[in-house]
Amino acid sequence: MEAASTHKPAYDRLAELKSFDETKAGVKGLADAGITHLPRIFHAPPHLLDNISPSAAHHPNSIFPIIDLEGASQDPAKRNAIVNKLSEASANWGFFQIVNHGIPLTTLDEMKSGVRRFHEQDAEQRRQFYTRNFSREIVAEYSAEVVKLGDLLFELLSEALGLRSNYLKDLDCGRGIQMVCHYYPACPQPELTLGATKHADNDFITVLLQDHIGGLQVLHQGKWIDVPPLPEALVINIGDFLQLISNDKFISVEHRVLANSRGPRVSVACLFGTYLFPNPRKYGPIEELLSAENPAKYRETTTAEYVCCGNDKGLDGSSTLLQFKL
Numbered sequence: 001m002e003a004a005s006t007h008k009p010a011y012d013r014l015a016e017l018k019s020f021d022e023t024k025a026g027v028k029g030l031a032d033a034g035i036t037h038l039p040r041i042f043h044a045p046p047h048l049l050d051n052i053s054p055s056a057a058h059h060p061n062s063i064f065p066i067i068d069l070e071g072a073s074q075d076p077a078k079r080n081a082i083v084n085k086l087s088e089a090s091a092n093w094g095f096f097q098i099v100n101h102g103i104p105l106t107t108l109d110e111m112k113s114g115v116r117r118f119h120e121q122d123a124e125q126r127r128q129f130y131t132r133n134f135s136r137e138i139v140a141e142y143s144a145e146v147v148k149l150g151d152l153l154f155e156l157l158s159e160a161l162g163l164r165s166n167y168l169k170d171l172d173c174g175r176g177i178q179m180v181c182h183y184y185p186a187c188p189q190p191e192l193t194l195g196a197t198k199h200a201d202n203d204f205i206t207v208l209l210q211d212h213i214g215g216l217q218v219l220h221q222g223k224w225i226d227v228p229p230l231p232e233a234l235v236i237n238i239g240d241f242l243q244l245i246s247n248d249k250f251i252s253v254e255h256r257v258l259a260n261s262r263g264p265r266v267s268v269a270c271l272f273g274t275y276l277f278p279n280p281r282k283y284g285p286i287e288e289l290l291s292a293e294n295p296a297k298y299r300e301t302t303t304a305e306y307v308c309c310g311n312d313k314g315l316d317g318s319s320t321l322l323q324f325k326l
């Protein structure tokens with residue numbers, strides 16, 4: 001008997017990954033083929049599947065924060081109340097939804113259906129990025145709206161940190177967005193995998209548009225809490241860079257997306273970060289927030305160095321922030 005044969009893996013994962021890659025049709029290709037069993041390469045390790053049953057989300061504290069931005073730019077008393085809510089949600093949840101954010105419902109709906117149509121055209125067309133079916137106009141319109149909304153959010157977040165309104169904008173936090181359009185096909189065995197494994201975002205803030213399917217969950221006080229889908233709302237979360245410069249006043253919280261068999265899910269994440277263009281600026285804890293009782297917790301870094309460090313580490317579930325702790 002050959003000793004080597006006892007070390008043979010249960011299946012050749014690398015070969016299966018390679019052949020999946022070669023289809024170039026992605027997970028959508030599997031859904032199109034009508035698979036009824038999830039291939040082993042997509043089975044998540046058990047430690048990532050903790051509490052994926054929906055009941056886990058019905059926690060007494062699952063009142064996910066919703067902030068109404070109506071009047072934020074016109075009414076000082078309303079603005080003050082909004083800033084307080086924003087401060088509380090950013091410090092305790094790192095996540096909240098906003099309504100009356102100024103982006104028309106039709107723009108949100110067109111953006112979602114554009115992403116859906118793009119992914120649902122046949123595989124050959126999909127290989128050519130941005131075809132006729134995904135109108136460039138809606139992408140341009142939606143990004144312009146999100147950048148404008150970002151201006152308001154960074155003003156309010158500056159005020160929530162007790163800083164002058166333009167503080168975060170002057171640090172270029174609102175300068176660039178990266179747009180990621182997700183399509184999660186319906187999954188035949190959602191109990192074996194995840195749409196997106198738990199992670200925190202490498203950016204200042206993320207503006208997320210999700211459709212009606214649901215599945216996004218946030219780790220809040222050790223429990224996974226659902227982010228309820230609301231057609232008129234946008235989900236905002238604090239990313240690692242804002243946690244770093246706010247010296248942990250605001251928190252970048254882990255989140256994940258459950259797989260589900262109810263239907264395909266579409267979401268659009270706009271990440272405000274500055275790593276897509278050359279930016280030599282070093283970001284560290286904001287001096288105005290520091291004191292003898294609250295010394296800097298992190299060393300300075302550039303956004304590019306931070307993202308590189310996170311990529312080197314891989315998606316192992318640990319926080320990149322820890323590597324920058326003083």
Ligand SMILES: O=C(O)CCC(=O)C(=O)O
Pocket residue numbers: 180182196201208210216255257267268269
């Ligand atoms: O699809 C979602 O709801 C979340 C996506 C996400 O977390 C991300 O793009 O960073």
Ligand SMILES: [Fe+2]
Pocket residue numbers: 199200201255
């Ligand atoms: Fe994320």
